[in-house]
């Protein structure tokens with residue numbers, strides 16, 4: 552069974568939507584420490600990832616502690632905090648531009664304004680994210696990098712077992728990220744690629760369109776989080792508009 556299929560199997564279990572008192576308290580502490588948009592779906596997804604990496608792998612593939620994960624889009628650190636709280640022992644690199652500048656998915660009328668003015672909360676800031684992660688005990692084996700993600704990806708000499716896309720959600724950005732990760736071969740053989748906001752909640756978002764254009768086989772959690780195997784990205788060919796129309800019609 553592939554990594555993505557195994558994750559899907561773990562997430563399909565009824566226990567996937569139940570959370571213990573300890574988990575409730577841990578998530579409460581994270582929410583009280585930092586601002587973010589992640590919820591129980593993210594908790595369930597990252598918990599399943601940690602379970603998958605911790606489970607005994609008969610073919611000797613490494614478990615969590617020998618893994619490397621890349622999170623594109625850190626903001627104040629909530630997803631990384633959730634990953635640690637749900638048992639992820641992997642090395643995590645978190646990349647964010649950490650600046651009060653507009654993102655590729657902002658509508659044109661917001662481009663001249665600050666994060667605070669457009670109602671998104673405080674601007675992303677490296678010192679704040681670092682302090683937040685320290686305060687919830689999630690900084691060990693975590694490296695935060697202040698960079699535009701396209702620059703980071705272009706220079707990255709590493710391969711990751713898991714890459715999570717959560718920067719700008721416009722179609723052009725997500726397609727560029729998929730192209731870079733594929734062409735630079737940044738995922739390990741059995742790696743998993745995933746991302747947030749598949750459901751295109753804002754008119755300027757296009758995650759679903761980008762993912763459907765590139766990745767024939769992908770899995771979904773509650774229409775919010777998507778993921779696929781590295782092999783699916785490796786073998787991806789961008790589908791033309793008409794091919795996608797036909798595929799959408801049959802899906």
Ligand SMILES: C[S@@+](CC[C@H](N)C(=O)[O-])C[C@H]1O[C@@H](n2cnc3c(N)ncnc32)[C@H](O)[C@@H]1O
Pocket residue numbers: 586587588589623624625626627628629630631646647648649650654655675698699700701717718719
């Ligand atoms: C939705 S927030 C990420 C939320 C985060 N995953 C969490 O755990 O709360 C999007 C983040 O992407 C960052 N971002 C947007 N465009 C970027 C780019 N081109 N390069 C790096 N970071 C970017 C923003 O600064 C912002 O912090």
